[in-house]
Amino acid sequence: MTEKGDSPVARTVLQQCLQARLQVRPAEGQSDAQFVQIHRGMVIYICFFRGATDDVLPKMVSTLLNLRLCESTSGKMVSVSELPGSLLIVPQATLGGRNKGRAMQYHNNINKEEGLRLYSKFVSLCEKELVAAAAASATSGAEVTVKHGTYGNRQVLQLDTNGPYTHLMDF
Amino acid sequence: MTEKGDSPVARTVLQQCLQARLQVRPAEGQSDAQFVQIHRGMVIYICFFRGATDDVLPKMVSTLLNLRLCESTSGKMVSVSELPGSLLIVPQATLGGRNKGRAMQYHNNINKEEGLRLYSKFVSLCEKELVAAAAASATSGAEVTVKHGTYGNRQVLQLDTNGPYTHLMDF
Numbered sequence: 549m550t551e552k553g554d555s556p557v558a559r560t561v562l563q564q565c566l567q568a569r570l571q572v573r574p575a576e577g578q579s580d581a582q583f584v585q586i587h588r589g590m591v592i593y594i595c596f597f598r599g600a601t602d603d604v605l606p607k608m609v610s611t612l613l614n615l616r617l618c619e620s621t622s623g624k625m626v627s628v629s630e631l632p633g634s635l636l637i638v639p640q641a642t643l644g645g646r647n648k649g650r651a652m653q654y655h656n657n658i659n660k661e662e663g664l665r666l667y668s669k670f671v672s673l674c675e676k677e678l679v680a681a682a683a684a685s686a687t688s689g690a691e692v693t694v695k696h697g698t699y700g701n702r703q704v705l706q707l708d709t710n711g712p713y714t715h716l717m718d719f
Numbered sequence: 720m721t722e723k724g725d726s727p728v729a730r731t732v733l734q735q736c737l738q739a740r741l742q743v744r745p746a747e748g749q750s751d752a753q754f755v756q757i758h759r760g761m762v763i764y765i766c767f768f769r770g771a772t773d774d775v776l777p778k779m780v781s782t783l784l785n786l787r788l789c790e791s792t793s794g795k796m797v798s799v800s801e802l803p804g805s806l807l808i809v810p811q812a813t814l815g816g817r818n819k820g821r822a823m824q825y826h827n828n829i830n831k832e833e834g835l836r837l838y839s840k841f842v843s844l845c846e847k848e849l850v851a852a853a854a855a856s857a858t859s860g861a862e863v864t865v866k867h868g869t870y871g872n873r874q875v876l877q878l879d880t881n882g883p884y885t886h887l888m889d890f
Contacts, residue, residue: 615818615822617823625823627821638883640883642884642885643887647782647786650787651787652786652787703880703883705878705879707880708876708878709877709878711876712809712811715813715814716814716816717818
């Protein structure tokens, strides 16, 4: 969390899942919609604000992958790396919304080009770190994966939880 | 949103849904688990912080039900009252979490008794206001409903969205 008074440069909402499925390409003409899916793990909804730079990314990834946000089968709180669980990363520009009267405004969001660049780099860093953690883990044979939505798309999502354990983390 | 620097007394995360199903009683002995379900509408995850009083409730309910957070069939952004949509209210104490190192702490959350009381009153106010809005709405025959989770339970949730449009609103 940023200290009170600091403006955050990125916001994430985190939900634990048993399985989650996200559309990455809508149906078009004769081609069916395409989906990505994870089983046990964590969904990361993410939004970057104005002023976000590459500098924030390593800290975000390390925090999100190592915070004890997940309940293990024995009931102990562990990180998604320790679980080990998979990640589904969902770009979610609406997280930057502030209300003005009855309308939501998104003036604080980063521009699309820069948002896409930071998002892509965030996904790559998550992949690198989660795979390294899984390789180092004692739980051999656990298959973890990082899946992610297409930036700018409508995020058609289906989620199944055993308690979503929704957390908010600003950076 | 509270002004920067003010400490919020309640946090909500809002997600649009096509359908959502929440367990309100786990399976026990010979009795099956019990669920509540809504179709099109909005899921409200809610957490009260220390210092929350009844005063905040009417403003919360009026804001959440009237903010243009939902996409109508014509693509226009409308409120859940205007949609008209149903509500699924999910108590979510984890929303009050702050990290200390790798652990999450919930020291800012309200005590359970007071949280339950505010939660119950919030649910009642939502029911009253959504039913009144539906009655006043031009869309006759639209069946809207308010369903909610059991305070203190594990919130086993299944969610189906056409874009979760995740928003955060602090009060």
